[in-house]
Amino acid sequence: MVPHNPVAMPNDGTLRDIVALSMLPAMWIGATPLRICESLAAALFATLAPRFVVATIAKHSGVRQITVAQVERYETNTVLAETLAPVIAEWAREHDPDDLLIVPDPGGAGTVRMTTRALGAQGELGVLAAAFKENDAPTAQHHLLLNVAAAQACMAIQNAHLIFAVKESEARFRNMADHAPVMVWVTEPDGRCSYLSKSWQAFTGQTVEEGLGHGWLDAIHSEDRQRVSDIFGAANARQEAFTIEYRLRRRDGIYRWMLDAAAPRNSVDREFLGYIGSVLDITDRKESETTKELLVNELNHRVKNTLATVQAIAHQTLRKTRDPAAFVAAFTGRIEALSRVHSLLAEATWRGTDIRDLVRELVLLGPVEEGSVTACGPAVLLDAQTSCHLALILHELCTNACKYGSLSRSGGRVMVNWNVQGNDMLALQWVERGGPKVDAIEHSGFGTVLIHHTSRAHGGSAEMQAEPEGMSWTVRVRFRINADNGTDVSAMLPRLPEAITRAAADPIAAPARTGRILIVEDEALVGLDMSTHLEGGGIEIVGPVTTKVEALRLIERVPLHAAMIDANLSGEPVDDVVNALRRRGIAFAFVTGYGASGLPRDCRSVPLLRKPFTKASLLQLAATLLQQNASVSPAIDATLLSAGSALGQSTGS
Numbered sequence: 001m002v003p004h005n006p007v008a009m010p011n012d013g014t015l016r017d018i019v020a021l022s023m024l025p026a027m028w029i030g031a032t033p034l035r036i037c038e039s040l041a042a043a044l045f046a047t048l049a050p051r052f053v054v055a056t057i058a059k060h061s062g063v064r065q066i067t068v069a070q071v072e073r074y075e076t077n078t079v080l081a082e083t084l085a086p087v088i089a090e091w092a093r094e095h096d097p098d099d100l101l102i103v104p105d106p107g108g109a110g111t112v113r114m115t116t117r118a119l120g121a122q123g124e125l126g127v128l129a130a131a132f133k134e135n136d137a138p139t140a141q142h143h144l145l146l147n148v149a150a151a152q153a154c155m156a157i158q159n160a161h162l163i164f165a166v167k168e169s170e171a172r173f174r175n176m177a178d179h180a181p182v183m184v185w186v187t188e189p190d191g192r193c194s195y196l197s198k199s200w201q202a203f204t205g206q207t208v209e210e211g212l213g214h215g216w217l218d219a220i221h222s223e224d225r226q227r228v229s230d231i232f233g234a235a236n237a238r239q240e241a242f243t244i245e246y247r248l249r250r251r252d253g254i255y256r257w258m259l260d261a262a263a264p265r266n267s268v269d270r271e272f273l274g275y276i277g278s279v280l281d282i283t284d285r286k287e288s289e290t291t292k293e294l295l296v297n298e299l300n301h302r303v304k305n306t307l308a309t310v311q312a313i314a315h316q317t318l319r320k321t322r323d324p325a326a327f328v329a330a331f332t333g334r335i336e337a338l339s340r341v342h343s344l345l346a347e348a349t350w351r352g353t354d355i356r357d358l359v360r361e362l363v364l365l366g367p368v369e370e371g372s373v374t375a376c377g378p379a380v381l382l383d384a385q386t387s388c389h390l391a392l393i394l395h396e397l398c399t400n401a402c403k404y405g406s407l408s409r410s411g412g413r414v415m416v417n418w419n420v421q422g423n424d425m426l427a428l429q430w431v432e433r434g435g436p437k438v439d440a441i442e443h444s445g446f447g448t449v450l451i452h453h454t455s456r457a458h459g460g461s462a463e464m465q466a467e468p469e470g471m472s473w474t475v476r477v478r479f480r481i482n483a484d485n486g487t488d489v490s491a492m493l494p495r496l497p498e499a500i501t502r503a504a505a506d507p508i509a510a511p512a513r514t515g516r517i518l519i520v521e522d523e524a525l526v527g528l529d530m531s532t533h534l535e536g537g538g539i540e541i542v543g544p545v546t547t548k549v550e551a552l553r554l555i556e557r558v559p560l561h562a563a564m565i566d567a568n569l570s571g572e573p574v575d576d577v578v579n580a581l582r583r584r585g586i587a588f589a590f591v592t593g594y595g596a597s598g599l600p601r602d603c604r605s606v607p608l609l610r611k612p613f614t615k616a617s618l619l620q621l622a623a624t625l626l627q628q629n630a631s632v633s634p635a636i637d638a639t640l641l642s643a644g645s646a647l648g649q650s651t652g653s
Helices: 011-024 032-047 079-096 142-179 198-203 215-219 220-237 284-321 324-347 355-362 384-403 446-457 497-503 524-536 548-557 573-583 615-627 639-648
Strands: 053-059 066-072 099-104 113-121 126-132 182-188 194-195 242-249 256-268 272-282 373-378 411-422 425-433 462-467 470-478 486-488 516-520 540-545 561-566 587-592 608-610
Touching: 011 032, 032 053, 032 066, 032 126, 032 142, 032 384, 053 079, 066 079, 079 099, 079 113, 079 126, 113 142, 126 142, 142 198, 182 198, 194 215, 198 242, 198 486, 220 242, 256 284, 284 446, 324 355, 324 384, 324 615, 355 373, 355 384, 355 446, 355 608, 373 540, 384 425, 384 446, 384 470, 446 462, 446 470, 516 524, 516 548, 516 615, 516 639, 524 540, 540 548, 548 573, 561 573, 587 615, 608 615
Parallel strands: 373 411, 516 540, 516 561, 561 587, 587 608
Antiparallel strands: 053 066, 053 126, 099 113, 113 126, 182 194, 182 272, 242 256, 256 272, 373 486, 411 425, 425 470, 462 470
């Protein structure tokens, strides 16, 4: 190392060289690091006249390190560059520019004297080195020119890094925008669109040229275009974020609903640069909202219609009934008929029901002997309104048969047959045989009035024949139908749980059992009604409770023989309650408005009583649960099941 302390005294030639070196950054705008490195080495070689020049630009943002060794005016030496680059870089970081590095002359005998310049504070941008053979070199002018070249190189490299960073950022943005699940756009301060992602082009079919500027508006529905333009223009003037919904034409000509959201682009000094926005297809959401609104309106309509129907049934039943107990039985039976058909409609999402399903459900409302009812007819799909009305008709026919007709005595039977007449008329025949002798009908109850009125409301008729061997009806209703081949549905009639079926057909001779039953029900009035019915049958009630917390506390602390629980408590499932009952070995059943599909998955075989229920069905369910619990002591109270059986026969018109 040889110390050297030059004093720069530039002459005319040196000034010209300084000017030339100062002009290099202008030449390097947009140039690659390799081009900068090569031209820098060549310029230093021309101005300094050294033995050789080494210029290194350090690795940055994925661009490899570049080193050029200029040994002649038009000649570089790659081997020399690779050999000296690490040595020069380490020297420049640890020594001042005035310290000279002595190395062997790679092109001849002796040594050369090298002066270095770290580019950046610690050489993070690169390094420059010039080697001289002469003993009096490098001179002050050499140091001055090298300082100027280093300063210009630092500025040029930093600019190149910034340009590279901007290009890299723009490339990342375009890649992100072109592959994002939304369409992306960018505008300038004057509102002109300067960028549309490939997803916009793919969706709309517009080319880049067609969409830029204000061309993107052409893809918007004509009814929305002016509104969108006005909102965008006003937001652009205020330089505020905005969102807007509109219909955008897809390349196949179909319009889809879009949500367009945009935010201002601002520079570091808060200068407004335009907008960046994204466009999201919300057609499915809009359709879902429309469907939801329709469903809410339809639900409101159906609920009010149902309430009006219940009100009418209550009024009409009360007009024809003097005994309160008879009123409760008749009214409850009719409400249960509506409930059953509503369950069928709910399972079919209210598209309609097959008449065979109605017969299957409604003939089981009264206690009938196995094989006492046969049914035959084609599959006929009824709309929701007709299903509800025909369900009430079948309920009245079945109830009358159980109370006064062939099903009121053992051995009686009912034949239900139907067919399609013409294109849109269903003819249903109800024939009773083997019952009590039928006398002349002196007055009509509400059930008879309902059958006649309902059939006429559907463009049909109802004819009743009171024959000595039994009552018969021919009911005709007009509706939209879907008929296929006739099918005997007798074998399709479902069987009640064994214990309940026996109780319905023949009261159990063994003494009934009484016990303690927990009621878990979040509707206070329903829980009160259940308690009243069960206590009337001699059962001790625990509760009713309305929450899972209360239920779990009682299950752990109170001796129980059985439980009746709702399948949902204020929107929460009852799995914890079910598990607690099972751990304690307590028999339980669901009393709920849900069908089997609404129960916990592992409870599909658990006894289920659907709301609304009758007193008879509730007492029968209680008897079944208590019989499953061997720890329950036989009760002197023999009224429980017999009460359920009697109540099952007390509803009528």
